[in-house]
Amino acid sequence: MKKLASLLIVSVLGGALTLGSYKLFLEEEEISSNLPLPSTEETSNFIPANYAENRSYGTNADFTEAAEKTVHAVVHVKNVAVFNGARNPFEFYYGGGRSEGKAVQGAGSGVIITPDGYIVTNNHVIEGASELEVTLNNNQTYTAEVIGTDKASDIALLKVDAEGLEYIPFGNSNNVKLGEWVLAVGNPFNLKSTVTAGIVSAKARDLNPADAIPQSFIQTDAAINPGNSGGALVNINGELIGINTAITSKTGSYVGYAFAVPSNNARKIVEDIMEYGDVQQGILGIKGGSVTPRAVKELGLNTTQGVYVAVVSPGSGAENAGIKENDIIRKIDNIQINKFSDLTGYINSKRPNDQVEVTFLRDGREREVTVTLTKYESYRIKSIGLEVANASKEELRGYNTEHGVKINQILRNDIPADELAGKIITEINNKKVHNIKDVERVIEDKRSSDPIVVTFIDESGEKQRIVWR
Numbered sequence: 416m417k418k419l420a421s422l423l424i425v426s427v428l429g430g431a432l433t434l435g436s437y438k439l440f441l442e443e444e445e446i447s448s449n450l451p452l453p454s455t456e457e458t459s460n461f462i463p464a465n466y467a468e469n470r471s472y473g474t475n476a477d478f479t480e481a482a483e484k485t486v487h488a489v490v491h492v493k494n495v496a497v498f499n500g501a502r503n504p505f506e507f508y509y510g511g512g513r514s515e516g517k518a519v520q521g522a523g524s525g526v527i528i529t530p531d532g533y534i535v536t537n538n539h540v541i542e543g544a545s546e547l548e549v550t551l552n553n554n555q556t557y558t559a560e561v562i563g564t565d566k567a568s569d570i571a572l573l574k575v576d577a578e579g580l581e582y583i584p585f586g587n588s589n590n591v592k593l594g595e596w597v598l599a600v601g602n603p604f605n606l607k608s609t610v611t612a613g614i615v616s617a618k619a620r621d622l623n624p625a626d627a628i629p630q631s632f633i634q635t636d637a638a639i640n641p642g643n644s645g646g647a648l649v650n651i652n653g654e655l656i657g658i659n660t661a662i663t664s665k666t667g668s669y670v671g672y673a674f675a676v677p678s679n680n681a682r683k684i685v686e687d688i689m690e691y692g693d694v695q696q697g698i699l700g701i702k703g704g705s706v707t708p709r710a711v712k713e714l715g716l717n718t719t720q721g722v723y724v725a726v727v728s729p730g731s732g733a734e735n736a737g738i739k740e741n742d743i744i745r746k747i748d749n750i751q752i753n754k755f756s757d758l759t760g761y762i763n764s765k766r767p768n769d770q771v772e773v774t775f776l777r778d779g780r781e782r783e784v785t786v787t788l789t790k791y792e793s794y795r796i797k798s799i800g801l802e803v804a805n806a807s808k809e810e811l812r813g814y815n816t817e818h819g820v821k822i823n824q825i826l827r828n829d830i831p832a833d834e835l836a837g838k839i840i841t842e843i844n845n846k847k848v849h850n851i852k853d854v855e856r857v858i859e860d861k862r863s864s865d866p867i868v869v870t871f872i873d874e875s876g877e878k879q880r881i882v883w884r
Contacts, residue, residue, distance in 0.1 A: 480653065481652065492525045523541075523644040524644060525573060526646065529582055532576060534559065591633060599673070601645070616636050621756035639673035698732075699771075705723070727739060744774070767789060770786065803821065806839055815872075820851055838872065
């Protein structure tokens with residue numbers, strides 16, 4: 416199994432193939448890490464939001480009002496994870512030892528988003544917890560329940576049994592501007608209720624374009640350290656514009672670069688969990704990548720910014736609206752699309768059947784169409800920690816097979832994602848699978864005591880098998 420580079424503390428967010436897209440002609444950028452943990456029923460209609468335009472305060476910004484509004488609504492989250500020492504099937508396959516049973520404590524932050532106790536945090540803060548303890552700024556302590564999680568975005572929703580809590584309303588992260596003042600509120604190094612200030616350094620930041628995992632973070636230079644994970648990034652009005660999630664650092668501590676999940680994306684995920692129990696992913700139905708100098712030269716493009724459409728999925732909203740290969744997407748709902756992460760960040764805040772206005776270039780002429788987003792189809796084999804999706808003909812040809820589903824996402828940290836992500840599963844329990852419906856049928860038909868045998872194809876074209884018992 417491949418080793419992570421020494422600058423990484425924890426691997427960057429798990430991926431979701433939200434657009435069913437890959438990157439084309441991508442150039443190298445820095446790789447970032449999740450913030451490490453320091454040792455130690457209502458529907459979405461009830462989530463408060465304030466979508467008023469942000470005011471500009473220039474150099475005379477007064478942070479006291481925003482800090483006072485938010486510091487009591489950011490909580491300390493304590494995670495106790497108990498490992499029973501059960502053998503991981505991948506340890507046998509790739510080599511490794513048995514983990515000893517033990518309890519590990521970690522801590523992070525969370526943001527109260529409703530007065531009746533809903534709290535948003537990072538998935539990596541609470542992942543694997545057998546107990547979750549939430550402490551408010553006034554030292555009141557509650558046991559928290561996990562309502563739902565989305566590993567792909569690193570967002571989790573918790574609930575405590577309380578009423579009348581102070582909370583932070585959601586702001587509109589689409590309105591955030593470069594250079595705008597922001598505050599990071601959290602519990603770095605277990606120092607409760609810490610507020611730091613900075614500016615928005617960048618938007619739609621993809622930390623590792625080469626990994627084919629679409630990301631779209633808000634970058635800030637507000638000081639964020641281990642323990643800030645899951646805390647609030649707020650504007651000068653005290654509105655939530657992001658959930659602090661990751662840093663880039665060789666030391667594990669703040670060096671000037673910090674990243675937050677935009678509030679529009681976090682709010683959509685929370686609403687989905689409340690209403691549907693899982694995340695509803697809408698897709699355009701294209702594959703492509705950012706327009707880069709290399710793409711301009713090799714493809715003879717007449718623009719230097721946008722998203723180049725390499726493939727349009729059959730039956731997708733993009734195809735139905737008339738988008739074609741070689742088109743270049745420049746705007747969605749009048750929001751400028753300069754690179755692939757601009758597109759993924761905006762689409763991640765939408766649901767299947769939502770309509771978006773897409774402006775694109777074709778033969779040098781600008782056109783506009785209305786696209787109805789379709790649903791991204793996937794199936795989670797929860798017992799073994801894999802999410803699979805239907806594979807395209809191109810993906811099947813790449814592995815020299817006529818049938819199978821692709822491993823879209825690894826749901827457990829103890830499974831080597833770099834060894835399996837993107838591989839094609841051709842059989843489960845010795846039964847051929849052509850799509851996720853086949854996978855679901857095989858899994859539901861098996862007895863609970865039966866093992867799960869997964870046959871997949873590796874890069875060399877050889878079939879490999881792994882048995883989960």
